[in-house]
Amino acid sequence: MLETLGFLAIAWTDPWLIFLVATGTFTGIYIGAIPGLSVTMATSILISFTFKWDVNEALALICGVFFGGVYGGSRTAILLNIPGAPSAIATAIEGYPLAKRGEAGEAIGLTTVMSVFGGFVGILALALFAPVISEFALMFQSRDYLLLGVIGILLVGTLSGESFAKGAFAGALGVLIGMVGLDPMTAEGRFTFGSIHLLGGIPYVAAMIGFFGVAEALVQLHTLDTPAIKQKIDRIIPKFSDVKKYFWLALRASGIGTIIGALPGTGGDIAALLAYDDAKRSTKNPERPFGTGTREGLVAPEAANNAAVGGAHIPMLTLGIPGDAVTAVIIGALFIHGLKPGPLLLVDTPHLFWFIVGALTLANIFLLIFGLTGIRLFTKIVECPKAVLIPLIIVLSAVGTYAIQNNPVDVYWMLLFGVVGYFMKTYGFQVGPVILGTILGPMMDSNYRRAMIRARQDTGDFLWQFVSNPISLILTVALVIMLLSQTPLWPKLRSVLTMRKDSS
């Protein structure tokens, strides 16, 4: 217990680490808020710059950026009706009408307090449940990890994309990218075409920066000329009576956020929409109809998406399965620092786990401070024209990619992924599953082969494993339900069955 507290306090007692968390949170708020910059983009670029740092320092910065970024999206949602991040879509629905009525300051104040509240709930859940889940996860077999990987990729692909097929395609493409290079089990080359550049594989950070940085910058080119709208902001500290009034709603939304965040493949954006929907149904007498600026509709999604941050860390740290695109990028960071996120992380490196919990808590406190101050500076920075932002993103992406191995070839890869990613985004493919697939692909490959070897290469035995063990059975059923509900298989099967019934 005392040891745990000591680990928790690492981030709190070192001034340099406190400074890094504060800087991370501060920049995160702006990155999340400036339309065109995203947390995923920032984290991918940051990882390439910080991988030579001490792991604690890198994590302190990334924890701050993650928290600040998820929150920052709400500010532009309220002020400009542009959700800075997908997790702020619901916030825009209620926040912008509030701002138009001249209550922007109060709306920002309320979202800040509720975001921080949600954040604490998520962190608490992480601290309480991760050790339990981690112990439980020690019982997981190779096949269970294979199943978790597939479920995670498919969930990200189907919940956010245009169609199941596009999600599956993107995920499989990612897995394929992850396969390039020497096979870790037999040292045989895969897709190397005799080139030494490909033997080491395609660096996934190059893929991340390409898909989230350059591709996004190219998408942003379409909205180059959209002018910014200015809002008047006055009182920003929310009324205590308001905070008290929405306490239970925020608590419930945080619960939803934590659980959704903890599911592999679902993150803050879905958590926010679900919590918004829940608030809509559970609020009997809103002061105004939903969609026209109700505070309930503002509180719920904001509490939920920040709670999802803590939640998303649970599967990432205990199972090694990232919850969403940002945690997929962070998992990449952990790998780069030589760490193995998974059930053994808590056993082998408990100090790291508790350090993350401590840093997240600290980031949340800084969020409260920065969230309630500096609004004047904020409105200035957000008006930064995209004509300046887009070239900057590209330069940072190029330098970031180069920094990984000082290899210009990586930069060419990054650019290729950027252009392909632009077309994929344009035609309704999600790029999140590609990254998830790239990260999880090698893990799934080795787990598949281990499970197959355990079944003595007998396919029947291999398949039997998926249903003969309670944990595997639950995961298999979850996967089957997902496949049936997301594809046209089930309606087709049903119509065939009813036809048969009718004819008999």
Place this chain on the structure above:
Amino acid sequence: MTNTSAGRRPGELFFVLVMLVFSVGAFWQAYAISGFSGKTTPGVFPMLASGVMVISGLVILVNVARMPAPAADAPSFFADILTLRHIVLIGFVVGYVLVMPSLGFVISSALFLYCAFQFLWRKNPVLMLGLTAVTLAIIYLVFREVFQVVLPQGTLLQGYF
């Protein structure tokens, strides 16, 4: 670009077709790794992945082909998806990453930033020059001094930048 209706976007069919051809090629290459010689060979998972790509690619192709074609008066591929702005900017970026190894980070970035700012913003060239200098100075200080990133030095001007 912002088309969310059921209609097909310009160039969509072609893109999906290219992706499908790529998937088939990837499957063929995956097969070439170890064929069907065993269930735990290095080629099995790549074949599974590319197989999923081929199947889902076919489904997407059928779905896209079934959509109504873009209307005759709808903006074309080059007006809506790959605009002149995109082509020029991508051209700048390609040039940027190609000259970076020889010119080094500072000069190539300065050239790129200036061209891109000028092209996208179209303001007073002196102002753009100033903007380039300021942003580049910030990037250089932050990344060279704070993050201690090794920036490309450039073979042509070795030692100067």
